Amino acid sequence: MKKVLFGLMTALFLVLVIGCSAEGEESSGESNSEGEQASESKDETIKFGVTPWTSTVPPTKIASLILQDMGYKVEETETNVGGVFMGLSRGDLDVFMDAWFPMHEVHMEKFGDKLERTAVSYPKAExxxxxxxxxxxxxxxxxxxxxxxxxxxxxxxxxxxxxxxxxxxxxxxxxxxxxxxxxxxxxxxxxxxxxxxxxxxxxxxxxxxxxxxxxxxxxxxLSNDQGFFESSSVEVVTNSNLSERAPEAYEFLSNWNISIDEVEKMIVEIEENGKDPEKVAREWIENNQDKVAEMKGE
Structure with missing residues (x-):
């Protein structure tokens, strides 16, 4: 009888040990999972400068939504082009999606190494x-x-x-x-x-x-023979510290490109057909998943 009781007690002890061990592993697994999720979440806010031009809206909305999908918070500040470049130079803004060169070269020269020409959206805009x-x-x-x-x-x-x-x-x-x-x-x-x-x-x-x-x-x-209003390269300009502060966001923005025809179609959808800009941007993202993945470096 004693042997039977001893055997039952031993079996019960083993069950308790194994159960506690499994619970500990499960708890540890949950902790690791939470740690992985925390490392994936982004505490940084990416701040866009937005000029009152129709051409600025589609690329800004698309980039904003993609960065939100990547876990970033975003803010948009509306101002004139001078205010955008001033904000970028001070670090009050991080990104401008609609810089026109050589027209905006004067701003780059003014603020020097505080700004960076990060990517080309489309190279020839009349x-x-x-x-x-x-x-x-x-x-x-x-x-x-x-x-x-x-x-x-x-x-x-x-x-x-x-x-x-x-x-x-x-x-x-x-x-x-x-x-x-x-x-x-x-x-x-x-x-x-x-x-x-x-x-x-x-x-x-x-x-x-x-x-x-x-x-x-x-x-x-109208044509001119004195070199005014040459075809422009439309580019993404960022604050020079963005690459260190938010490297994944910077990588995405450095790979950014979109065609002028696509932007013009979206402007028509927004301006002529009265569609919500964010909805138009989301539709572009859903229809261009391969391109989005490429820009994100995936």
């Missing part, structure tokens, strides 16, 4: 003075000379702080045009231009691709 196609005799900037009064001696441009505004003023001087640049927001400029085009009156304004203006209206960019 910009310049634009007129409607019904102005058949106006095909170059020099054609405007002597007929400035037909335009009310005005050309319409974007906000005063933009590099394009400075270049337009330099163009007016270089061609000795009796014209004044009237500055406004992108929306204000387009409202003025559309009002005159609806009456088929002479109008000249600043234009660029990607933009819905070329989808909605029959336009032509």
């Amino acid at each position: 910009t310049g003075w634009v007129v409607p196609a019904y102005m058949e005799d106006v095909n170059s900037i020099s054609d405007l000379k002597g007929m400035e009064d037909e335009f009310g001696n005005e050309m319409f441009g974007i906000e005063e702080g933009a590099s394009a505004t400075k270049e337009s003023n330099e163009l007016i001087k270089a061609y000795d045009l009796d014209m004044k640049q009237v500055n406004s927001s992108e929306g204000g400029m387009m409202a003025q231009a559309i009002r005159l085009m609806e009456q088929e009156k002479p109008v000249v304004f600043f234009g660029w691709r990607p933009h819905t203006m070329f989808n909605k209206h029959d336009l032509k960019i």
Whole structure:
């Protein structure tokens, strides 16, 4: 009888030991899992600068959503282009998805090694003075000379702080045009231009691709022989410390690229069809998983 009791007690002891050991391993496993999840979570917030241009919205929304999917928090700050570059230089902002070169080279020179040209979105974006196609005799900037009064001696441009505004003023001087640049927001400029085009009156304004203006209206960019408004390289600019502070985010942004046609289609969806920008961006991500994985370095 004693032997039987001893055997039962031994068996019970072994069950308790094995059970405690298994529980300890399970607890340890849970702890490791939590540790792995903690290492994967990102405490960093990536701060985007956003200019009031339609071309800035799609790439910013796409990059923002992908970074959120990677575990980062994101913030978007709306300001003019001068404010964006100032914020990047101070570290108040981390990323600008819509820098135009050589137009924005002046900002890079001003802030030196505080900024970095991180990736090229698309290499050839046309910009310049634009007129409607019904102005058949106006095909170059020099054609405007002597007929400035037909335009009310005005050309319409974007906000005063933009590099394009400075270049337009330099163009007016270089061609000795009796014209004044009237500055406004992108929306204000387009409202003025559309009002005159609806009456088929002479109008000249600043234009660029990607933009819905070329989808909605029959336009032509005026040529010039003095090197103004060369084709632009549209690039991602970051604060120079981002690569150390958020290396995975930096790697993704350094691999960033998107076609000008894709951006223009998304602008049309947002501006013309009234779709939510975030929804449009999410649709692009879902339809371009291979490209997203490539940009993330997967």
